Amino acid sequence: MAHQAHAYHMVDPSPWPLTGAIAALLMTSGLAIWFHFHSTTLMTLGLILLLLTMYQWWRDIIREGTFQGHHTPPVQKGLRYGMILFITSEVFFFLGFFWAFYHSSLAPTPELGGCWPPTGITPLDPFEVPLLNTAVLLASGVTVTWAHHSIMEGERKQAIQSLALTILLGFYFTALQAMEYYEAPFTIADGVYGSTFFVATGFHGLHVIIGSTFLAVCLLRQIQYHFTSEHHFGFEAAAWYWHFVDVVWLFLYVSIYWWGS
Amino acid sequence: MAMSPTAVVVRRALAAASQGSHEGGARTWKILSFVLALPGVSVCMANAYMKMQAHSHDPPEFVPYPHLRIRTKPWPWGDGNHSLFHNAHTNALPTGYEGPHH
Numbered sequence: 001m002a003h004q005a006h007a008y009h010m011v012d013p014s015p016w017p018l019t020g021a022i023a024a025l026l027m028t029s030g031l032a033i034w035f036h037f038h039s040t041t042l043m044t045l046g047l048i049l050l051l052l053t054m055y056q057w058w059r060d061i062i063r064e065g066t067f068q069g070h071h072t073p074p075v076q077k078g079l080r081y082g083m084i085l086f087i088t089s090e091v092f093f094f095l096g097f098f099w100a101f102y103h104s105s106l107a108p109t110p111e112l113g114g115c116w117p118p119t120g121i122t123p124l125d126p127f128e129v130p131l132l133n134t135a136v137l138l139a140s141g142v143t144v145t146w147a148h149h150s151i152m153e154g155e156r157k158q159a160i161q162s163l164a165l166t167i168l169l170g171f172y173f174t175a176l177q178a179m180e181y182y183e184a185p186f187t188i189a190d191g192v193y194g195s196t197f198f199v200a201t202g203f204h205g206l207h208v209i210i211g212s213t214f215l216a217v218c219l220l221r222q223i224q225y226h227f228t229s230e231h232h233f234g235f236e237a238a239a240w241y242w243h244f245v246d247v248v249w250l251f252l253y254v255s256i257y258w259w260g261s
Numbered sequence: 262m263a264m265s266p267t268a269v270v271v272r273r274a275l276a277a278a279s280q281g282s283h284e285g286g287a288r289t290w291k292i293l294s295f296v297l298a299l300p301g302v303s304v305c306m307a308n309a310y311m312k313m314q315a316h317s318h319d320p321p322e323f324v325p326y327p328h329l330r331i332r333t334k335p336w337p338w339g340d341g342n343h344s345l346f347h348n349a350h351t352n353a354l355p356t357g358y359e360g361p362h363h
Contacts, residue, residue, distance in 0.1 A: 035337050111328045120326045128312045132305040139298035146290035153287050162294065169302075185320060185351045187344035190329045 007072040009064065016057035023049035058217075062234070066226045076233050083237045087244050090207070094248050097200040098255060104192040105260055112191060116260065121193050122185045123261040129180050130257045133173055137246045140169035144215070144239050151222070154229045163219045166242070170212035177205050197256060204248055211245045214238040320351045323358055330355040 004010065023046050030043025065071035071079070105116045113119030124130060143166040150159035181198075188198040218235045221227060227235055332355055335341025342354060349359045
C-alpha cells in the first residue's frame with residue numbers, strides 16, 4: 001500500500017472547478033441575455049449549476065478534512081492564508097464602492113444642487129433602524145465570540161446556543177434591511193445618491209446573507225460533531241468572515257448613513 | 262480611551278478572556294452577550310420603534326427634478342418603470358406618485 005511521505009494534501013481530481021467556471025459563464029452571459037432579450041433561462045441554469053457546485057465542492061472538502069484527516073497543520077495553515085487573502089480581496093471590493101461614494105459626495109455636482117444629500121433626497125434617519133442594525137451586528141460579533149470560546153472549551157450545548165443566536169441576529173439584520181429598502185423614500189434610480197447607497201448597502205446585505213449561511217452550515221456541523229476543541233477551522237473562517245461583514249457595516253453606517261445625511 | 266469604571270472592568274475582562282489559557286472565556290462572552298449585547302439591541306429596538314411612531318406618514322411633495330427618478334433604460338421586469346423595492350406610497354414615478362392617495 002502506497003503512503004505519502006509528506007503532510008500535504010494532494011487533492012483528487014474534481015469536476016467542481018469546471019462546473020463552477022461554467023456556472024460563472026452562464027450567469028454572466030445569462031444576465032446580459034435577460035437585459036437585452038428578456039429570457040431568464042440561461043441565468044437560472046447558471047444559478048442552479050452554481051448552487052450544485054458550491055454544495056458538492058464544500059461537501060468534498062468536509063469529507064477530506066473531517067472524515068479523511070487530510071487537513072494536517074500545514075494544510076490548515078494554507079487554508080488560513082487562503083481565507084485571509086480572500087477576505088482581503090473582499091475588502092478591496094468594498095473599497096471601490098466607498099471610493100465611488102466619497103467621490104460623488106465630497107464634491108456634489110451642480111446637477112445635484114451642489115449639496116449632499118442632493119436636492120429632493122430625504123435620507124434615512126441614522127438613529128432609527130440603521131442604529132438598531134448596528135447594535136444587531138455588534139451583538140452578533142459578541143455571540144459569535146461566545147460560540148468560539150464554547151467550541152474551544154468543549155461546551156457543546158453553549159456552542160449550539162450561541163451559534164444559533166448569532167444566526168438569528170443575522171436574519172434579524174437582513175429582515176430589518178429588507179424593510180428599510182421597501183420603506184425608503186428614494187430608489188436606486190435617484191441619481192448617484194441612490195446608486196451609491198443601494199449598490200454599497202446591497203452588496204453588504206448579500207455578504208450578510210452569505211455569512212449567515214456559512215454560520216448556519218457551521219451550526220449543522222457542530223450539531224453533527226464535526227468540530228473538536230482543537231480543530232474547527234471551518235468555524236473560525238466563518239467567524240472571520242462574519243467580523244469582516246460587521247466591520248464593513250460600521251464603515252457604511254458612519255460614511256453613508258451618518259456623515260452622508 | 263475607557264473613561265467609565267464599567268468600560269475599564271469590561272476591558273480587563275476582555276483582555277483576560279483573550280489570553281492563551283481560555284479558561285472561562287466562554288462564560289465571559291456569554292455574560293457579555295446577555296448583559297451588554299442583547300440589552301443594547303433591545304434599547305435600540307425601543308428607540309427605533311418610538312421614533313417611527315413620531316413620524317409624519319405623508320411622503321414629501323413631488324417635484325419633477327431631472328436629477329432624480331432616472332429612467333435611462335427600463336428595468337427588465339414588470340413595466341420597466343418600477344424599481345425592485347418600489348413602494349407606491351413613498352416612491353414617486355417620474356410622472357409623480359401613483360394611485361389615488363396623492
